[in-house]
Amino acid sequence: MSHKLQVGEMRASYLTDKEIWSHFNYIFSTKSKNSTTYKFVLIKSILENLYNVNEKLELNYFQLFGSFAKIYWNLVVHHDLNQINMVDKKSEVQKILLDFQMKHNIPKEFVFDKLSDEFQLEIINKVKRKCKVNVMGAIFGDTESTIYDFDNEKEVVRLNSSYYSFMQRFQRVLNYLTNYHLALFLEKFNEQDDTTNILIKVENVSKRSSLDQFYQLLTSYYEGRCFYCDKLIKKKSSAHVDHFIPWSFVQADQLWNLVIACSSCNLGKSDKLAHISFLDILIDRNGELLNKKELKNRSDMKIYTPNKLQQLYEYSNENGFTDIWLPKSTGLSI
Ligand SMILES: [Zn+2]
Numbered sequence: 001m002s003h004k005l006q007v008g009e010m011r012a013s014y015l016t017d018k019e020i021w022s023h024f025n026y027i028f029s030t031k032s033k034n035s036t037t038y039k040f041v042l043i044k045s046i047l048e049n050l051y052n053v054n055e056k057l058e059l060n061y062f063q064l065f066g067s068f069a070k071i072y073w074n075l076v077v078h079h080d081l082n083q084i085n086m087v088d089k090k091s092e093v094q095k096i097l098l099d100f101q102m103k104h105n106i107p108k109e110f111v112f113d114k115l116s117d118e119f120q121l122e123i124i125n126k127v128k129r130k131c132k133v134n135v136m137g138a139i140f141g142d143t144e145s146t147i148y149d150f151d152n153e154k155e156v157v158r159l160n161s162s163y164y165s166f167m168q169r170f171q172r173v174l175n176y177l178t179n180y181h182l183a184l185f186l187e188k189f190n191e192q193d194d195t196t197n198i199l200i201k202v203e204n205v206s207k208r209s210s211l212d213q214f215y216q217l218l219t220s221y222y223e224g225r226c227f228y229c230d231k232l233i234k235k236k237s238s239a240h241v242d243h244f245i246p247w248s249f250v251q252a253d254q255l256w257n258l259v260i261a262c263s264s265c266n267l268g269k270s271d272k273l274a275h276i277s278f279l280d281i282l283i284d285r286n287g288e289l290l291n292k293k294e295l296k297n298r299s300d301m302k303i304y305t306p307n308k309l310q311q312l313y314e315y316s317n318e319n320g321f322t323d324i325w326l327p328k329s330t331g332l333s334i
Helices: 017-027 038-048 061-078 092-103 117-134 136-142 161-169 171-188 198-203 212-222 263-269 277-290 306-318
Strands: 058-060 148-151 156-159 239-243 258-262
Touching: 017 136, 017 161, 038 061, 038 117, 038 136, 038 171, 058 061, 061 092, 061 117, 061 156, 092 117, 117 136, 136 148, 156 161, 161 171, 161 306, 171 198, 212 239, 212 258, 239 263, 258 263, 277 306
Parallel strands: none
Antiparallel strands: 058 156, 148 156, 239 258
16 A cells, blocks of 8 residues: 555656646545545645755655644644544544643643754654654655655655646645645534634644744844844844745745844835845855854755755745835835
């Protein structure tokens, strides 16, 4: 059975957009076996790690299932949502998380990133162990072994390059589709009270509750100046950590995409794309960060390249982020 596979080798190197759409249509259809939410959460996890791949388009399981564990924890523990198509049963990963919660007496108010680093690590490892066997082979089978290679021993997945490019080009709509189908599944197999605003819950399930660790780090290097207007920000409460490429597109928090902004720039920019002149400034800024010994081995900085940021900028624009923003005080115009 395909979902028990330990190693999967890709059968095709080139896929047309039409072929990839048909795989997605299959995964989201009733023909695909979706007795749990695993496949939806795996696709969400790949999407959120799209720019965390190395130059061979490989993603390690720790990153992939780090996202998976976070999403699952927030759905199961924080939102109390059942993840299997039977009301009186629980999915395997759901059981792992609920057991962990009970053993350590963790209140349901705690979202994943509020847990200690040790707890997060332990949970990710448990989830990884289970998903390796149950999840990696399932989508692989659904797509006729075409979208990725995986190796459960080396714990790495390598994305097909046409599939990767497809996900970049259609990232936003794929995100909408996945969230929609996940929400639909959850609505069907949960009590009505728990599914209030279900789509909003699903859309925000990956969001960090606080970007404070990034704030501490960035202000220690940049003395609290706004990245966009260069104004000195005097009070901590008026300094915001801003996703240069909007969070609603990247759905991830990499240091190389985060800057400190004053509140008027942050609120003005909101979900828009900053003017392209800031792209080069950020590339230079990231070059400076990479020169710092203590930062260059961070997992997000290790895989960063200027090209990645340029691609992300280009693709966010192609995915509909066409409103370009400039701070008021620069004197530049669009
Ligand atoms: Zn500013």
